[in-house]
Amino acid sequence: MCDIIWCKDCDTVNYLDPYYFWNWEGKIKCAGCENVYYIYMIQGHMYKGPEKKPGEKEDILPVYADKPNEGYEEILPGTEGKTRPYNCLPRHIYLGEADMVKFSARGRPVRGWRPQPPSTGVAGSCGFTWDIQKLSPEVWEEYQEKVKKGEVGDW
Amino acid sequence: MKDQRVTRIEDLPGPKSQGELEEMKMPYEEWCRKVFAPGQEKTKPESLKGIRWLSTTMYIFTPHSVANLAELGAECIKIEMPRMGDPMRHTSPFNECYLYPLHDSRPMTGTGLGFTNANSNEYYITMDYHVDEMKEAFYRLVKLSDGLTECYRPGTFDRWKQSYRYLQELNPRFIYVWGGGFGYGPKVFGGSYDILGQAHAGLASVTGFHEDFGGHCTKHSNWCIDWYSGTQITVAMLAALYWRRKTGLGTMIEFSQVQAATRCLGYAAPLYGRFGIVRQRWGNWDTQLCVHGIILCGKSDYPDEANPQLKYEARYVVVSAFNDPDFKELCAIVGRNDLWDQYKTLQDRVKPEAQMVIYKALEDWAADKTRSEVVKTLTDAGLLAMPVMNDKEVYESEHFRQRGTIRWLDDPVFGDVLIHSGYSCGLMSKTPRRVNWIWRPVGADNVKIYHEMLGYPMSQVEQWYEKNLI
Numbered sequence: 001m002c003d004i005i006w007c008k009d010c011d012t013v014n015y016l017d018p019y020y021f022w023n024w025e026g027k028i029k030c031a032g033c034e035n036v037y038y039i040y041m042i043q044g045h046m047y048k049g050p051e052k053k054p055g056e057k058e059d060i061l062p063v064y065a066d067k068p069n070e071g072y073e074e075i076l077p078g079t080e081g082k083t084r085p086y087n088c089l090p091r092h093i094y095l096g097e098a099d100m101v102k103f104s105a106r107g108r109p110v111r112g113w114r115p116q117p118p119s120t121g122v123a124g125s126c127g128f129t130w131d132i133q134k135l136s137p138e139v140w141e142e143y144q145e146k147v148k149k150g151e152v153g154d155w
Numbered sequence: 156m157k158d159q160r161v162t163r164i165e166d167l168p169g170p171k172s173q174g175e176l177e178e179m180k181m182p183y184e185e186w187c188r189k190v191f192a193p194g195q196e197k198t199k200p201e202s203l204k205g206i207r208w209l210s211t212t213m214y215i216f217t218p219h220s221v222a223n224l225a226e227l228g229a230e231c232i233k234i235e236m237p238r239m240g241d242p243m244r245h246t247s248p249f250n251e252c253y254l255y256p257l258h259d260s261r262p263m264t265g266t267g268l269g270f271t272n273a274n275s276n277e278y279y280i281t282m283d284y285h286v287d288e289m290k291e292a293f294y295r296l297v298k299l300s301d302g303l304t305e306c307y308r309p310g311t312f313d314r315w316k317q318s319y320r321y322l323q324e325l326n327p328r329f330i331y332v333w334g335g336g337f338g339y340g341p342k343v344f345g346g347s348y349d350i351l352g353q354a355h356a357g358l359a360s361v362t363g364f365h366e367d368f369g370g371h372c373t374k375h376s377n378w379c380i381d382w383y384s385g386t387q388i389t390v391a392m393l394a395a396l397y398w399r400r401k402t403g404l405g406t407m408i409e410f411s412q413v414q415a416a417t418r419c420l421g422y423a424a425p426l427y428g429r430f431g432i433v434r435q436r437w438g439n440w441d442t443q444l445c446v447h448g449i450i451l452c453g454k455s456d457y458p459d460e461a462n463p464q465l466k467y468e469a470r471y472v473v474v475s476a477f478n479d480p481d482f483k484e485l486c487a488i489v490g491r492n493d494l495w496d497q498y499k500t501l502q503d504r505v506k507p508e509a510q511m512v513i514y515k516a517l518e519d520w521a522a523d524k525t526r527s528e529v530v531k532t533l534t535d536a537g538l539l540a541m542p543v544m545n546d547k548e549v550y551e552s553e554h555f556r557q558r559g560t561i562r563w564l565d566d567p568v569f570g571d572v573l574i575h576s577g578y579s580c581g582l583m584s585k586t587p588r589r590v591n592w593i594w595r596p597v598g599a600d601n602v603k604i605y606h607e608m609l610g611y612p613m614s615q616v617e618q619w620y621e622k623n624l625i
Contacts (some may be wrong), residue, residue: 046251056317062621075470077362083539092246101253103571104563104570104571104572104573105573106563106571108563108565108570108571109570110254110570110571110572111254111255111568111569111570112253112254112255112265112570113255113459114255114262114263114264114265115255115256115262115263115562116255116256116262118256118259118260118262118263119256119259119596119600121259121599121601122601122613122616122617122620123601123602123604123605123617123619123620123625124258124259124260124281124596124597124598124599124601124620125597125598125600125603126259126595126596126599128567128568128570128592129567129568130567130569130570132570154563155550155556155563
C-alpha cells in the first residue's frame, strides 16, 4: 500500500512511501516536472494536501514514479533529481547495471566484463583454467602496468 | 655389554620423563597454528573423497547442502537447466551480474555473486532430465552415484519417474534428499523461500524490536534460514552415509525448510506449552541477561567516508555487563550510580521496565561519543564491549585474517575473488575443508561427465546439445 501524488500537469504518478504507517509533513517535488506539493500524512492518511507550492524548495523526492497514460513509462528509484536517492547504498556502485570490472579490490584480474570470448569446448564445456595471457591479452597488459605501478596488493 | 634385548628409555630419542615430556611440548597456540595452518589445506587429504553426489537444486538452501559435501572432498555434480542454469545465478545482489561468461552461447550474461558459497567445488553439467530422451543418462548417473539432492515440488520427481521410489530400485544404496518448503501434509504444494521459512516457523515474529519501541517483526537481511537448513540437510546426509555403511541401504531424507527454522526458536514452544505465553520480540536486548545488548552511539567512526554504511551505520556497540560487579562498574563509568542502587540483582535488572531505563541511560551516555571511544572506555575498565562490525571491518580484522576465515582465492576461471565459505565452517586438523573454485560456467563439464565418465560418444553429446537437451 502506498499513497500517491498524481501530478495533472505532466500526468505523472508519484509514489510516496511504501509503508502504511507513514507520519510525515513536508514538500515533495514531482518526478515529471518542477511542481512542488505540500502534504501532511498521519498514520498513512492524507490529512492535508497535496497542495501546489510553486517556487518553494522540496524536502524530499518521491520513491518512484510512472506515467500510466504514456505506456507506463517508469522513473526508477534513485534517478538523479527526480526520485529519492538510496541513502543506504552507494549509488556510484549500485546503478542497476553490471559494473564491468577487470580487477578486484586488491588489483588482480577478475573476469567481470562482457562480452567474453566463447571458450570453444563441445556442448558449452570449458577448461579448468582461464589463461588470461592468451584469452584476454589486453587485460594481461593492463595488469602488468598495474604491477609496475605498485597497484597490486596482497590484501 | 649392553643387552640388546632390553630397551632402555635413556637410549630412546625424545623426552625421558613425564616432566621432560611436558617441557618439550610446544605451546598450545603454536601447535594450533601448525596443525590447522590456514593456506595449507590442499596439502592434506579430503575426508569425503570417494563420495559422488548429484545436485538438481536451485537457489541457496538445497545447493548449500551439497556444497558442504563438495568442500569436504566429495565429487558433486550440479545438473542445471540447459543454457540458463540455476536461477540464483541471475538474482543477486540486485539482479546484477559480476562474473562472466554464464555459458558459451551467452557471452553477454554472467553470474551474480549471490551464487557464491552455495556451489563451490562442483562439476557443472546441463540436462533437461524430465524428457524421455535423457532418462537413460540420468539413471546411469544415479547408478554411479551415492546420492542426490533435489528441490522440486513434492511429487514432481515421482511424476517424472525419478523419485526415491524409482531410484532405489536402480541403486538400493542410493541416498535421496528432497529439500523444499513444507513437505507432505496440508501445505504440500507450498514452495519456499528463506523469508517464508523465517515467517512460517515464527522466527521473524521474535526478531526485531517490539512495536512499543517502533519495531516490527523482522527478517534477517541475509538468507540465514537457507544457509542454516542447508547445513542441517548435510548433517542428515552424513548420518545416512554412516547408516549405509552399517546396513548397505540408502535412505530418503525429506527436509522441510520451514520445519528446520523452528529449531532456532529456543524456548518459544516449551514456554507456550507450559504457560500459554506467546514469546515476544526483544530486539537487541536480551531476555535472560542485562546488560547484554547492542547500544547506539552518537558519532560514527568514519564521519568522512562516502559510503553511508560506514558514515552513518558504524555506531553500534555490543555491551555486556550482567553480573553484579560488572554492572556496578558500568554504572560508575556512565555516571549513574543511582542505577546500581536501584537494580542491585540480575533479577531486578532483567525486568523489561528496568532494561528500558538502563539501556536508555547507556545510550544517553554514548550520545556524544564515537563507537571506538565507547569500546575503549568499557574495555579499559575490564568490561566486555565489541563494535558491531561491517564487511569492511571483517575483511580488515586480524582475527579472521590469521585464522584464514576470509581470504582471496585465485579462481581458475573467474580470477581474483574474496571468499569465506568453506573456511568459515570450523577448522579440521587432518582433513580440512577447502575451496578449489567458486563455480564454473553453465555446462562447463558436459564433456567430462557425459563423455569421459558415462562414455557417451562425442557425436551423441553434440546431438543432445543441438537439441537443447543438455
